[in-house]
Amino acid sequence: MSAGSTARARPLAGRKPFLTAAGAPLTREIAILDEFGERRGIHIPAERPLTVYVDKRELVTLMTLGASPELLVLGYLLNQRLIASADEIDAITVDWEVEAAAVQTRGGIGDIDARTARRIVTTGCGQGTVFGDLLTALDAVRLPGAQAARIRQGTLHGLLEVVRQQNSIHRKAGSVHGCALFRGAEMLMFIEDVGRHNAIDTIAGWMALNGVEGADKVFYTTGRLTSEMVMKSAQMGVPIIVSRNGVTAMGYDMASKLGMTLFGRASNRHFLCYTGFERFDAEPEPQRAPVRVVAGG
Template sequence: MLPDPVSALALPADPAVAEGAPQLSCARVEPLREIEILDEYGERRRILIPFERPLTIYVDKRELVTLMTLGAQPELLVLGYLFNQRLVQRLDEIASIQVDWEVGAAAVTTHQGLTEIESRTAQRVVTTGCGQGTVFGDVLSHVESVRLPDARTARISQSGLRALLDVVRQQDSLHRRAGSVHGCALFQGSQMLMFVEDVGRHNAIDTIAGWMALHGVQGGDKVFYTTGRLTSEMVMKSAQMGVPIVVSRNGVTQMGHELATRLGMTLFGRAANRHFLCYTGFERFDAEPLPAQAPAVRVVAG
C-alpha cells in the first residue's frame, strides 16, 4: 500500500458534517499504478504513474457528464461539481451520492429533482488544460452575482504568502512521486485545511468545493492555492466558493485576469519560494517588498 499523499503534514481534523448532508459512499481508490519503463540508458525499471479513470455522473438516473479522475475522493468531487455548476444551491437538495467503480458511475439522488436541468445543461463549454473539463454555459451568466468580502476583512500579507508557500513546499504529493497531476489546497492563514490532487485542476478545485459544502465551511477568510494556471474557469469557481484570494504556481490567462478584476479578487501567480507576481486585487495585499538586488558586476579579463 502506497503512503497517503497528505501524510507529510498533519492536516486538521475535518469539521463536523453540515446539517442536511447527503449520504455518501466511501469509494476512494488507489491513485497510482506501477509500470515498467525503458530509460535513456537502456535500463528497465519500475515507476509510478497516475491511474486515470472515467466517472460518469447520473442525477436521478439521468446521465449528466463523464469526468476523468484519479478517484481519490470521488464523492466530494461529484458534490463540488454540482455546486460549482450551480445545478444545486443547497446541501439538503441531495439525498445521496453513491460511487461504484465496477461500472465507473456516480449515482446522485435528489430529494425533489433538479428543476429545468435539461435547459440548464444544454450549452456546454469544454475548458482548457489537461483533463479537460466541461462548464455549462449558464454558469458564466451568474458568476457576477457573487459577492466577496471587501479588502478590509479579507487580506494577505507578503510574509503570510511566504508562509503559505512554505507549507506547500513541504507537502508530500503524488506529483513528486509520479508527476502528471495538479494539486489544490485550501488555507486559513498559513494552515492548510484541505489538499487534493487530480489529473485536472478543475477536478481538484471541485473536490475542495465539495469538502466545503459538506462541512459548511465558508470561503471569505480563506485562500485557495493551485498548481494550475488561473483560467476563467478557476477564477469563476474560486469566486463561487466565496474565496477572494487565489495563489498559483503558474500564470494567468487574459480571461482569468479580466474576470478577477471585475469580481474584485486578488490573484497571485508564478508563486514559489519568495517569488510571486500579484496580478489583481492589490488593495487586499500588504506588501513587504524585498530589497532590490544589486546589478551583477561584469569582470572583463585584461
C-alpha cells in the same frame, strides 16, 4: 488529503447527504526503458473515468484519480450551479466496478435538460467542461464578507512553504495538479487530480459538506488561473487565489471585476500580484545588487 478540525463552519440546514468512501488507488506501477537502456519500474497517476448520474439521468463523465470522488461530484454540481447547497443532495454513491457515481437529490434539479444542453469545453487540464452561460454570469456572483480579507507577504511565504513540503503524488508520479485551501498559512485541505478543475471541485464539495465559509480563506493551485478557476473560487466565496502558474487575460478581467486578489508565478519567495493590491500587505524583499560582468582578457 488533510482537513483542519478548527475551520469556521456553518451547520447545514438539514441532515448531511450520505456519501460512500470509494477512494481508489492513486498511482500504478509500470515498467519503462530509460535513455541508458535500463528497464525499471516507475509510478504513474491512475486516471479513470467516472460517469455521473443524477436521479438516474446521465450527466457527464469526469476523468479523475478518484481520491475523493464523492466530494468531487458534490463540488462539480455546486460549481456548475446545478444545486445551491449540499442540502439538496440525499446521497452520492460511487461504484468503481461500473465506474459510476449515482446522485440522488431530495427534490430533483429543475430544468436540468435545458440547463445542461449547452456545453463549453474549457482550457482545463483533462478537458474541463462547463454548462450554459456560467462563465458570463458574473453579476450573480457575490463574495460575502470578503471585503475584510487580507494577506501579508509573510503569510504568503508561509503558505508556499507548506505547499513545498507537502508529500504529493506529483513528486512520486508527476502529471497531476494540486489544489489546497488555507486559512492564513494553515492548510485545511489538499487534493490532487489529473485536472485542476477536478481538484477545486473536490475542495468545493468538502467546504459545502462541512459548512466551511470562504471569506477568510485562500485558495492555492498549481495550475494556471483561467476564467473557470477564478469563477469557481468566487462561487466558493474565496477572494484570494495563489497559483504556481500564471493567469490568462480572461481570468485577470474576471478577477478584476469581482474584486478578487490573484497571485501568480508563486514559488518559494517569488510571486507576482496581478489584481486586488488593496488586500495585500506587502513586506518587500530587499533589492538584490546587480551582478557585474567583467570581461575577461
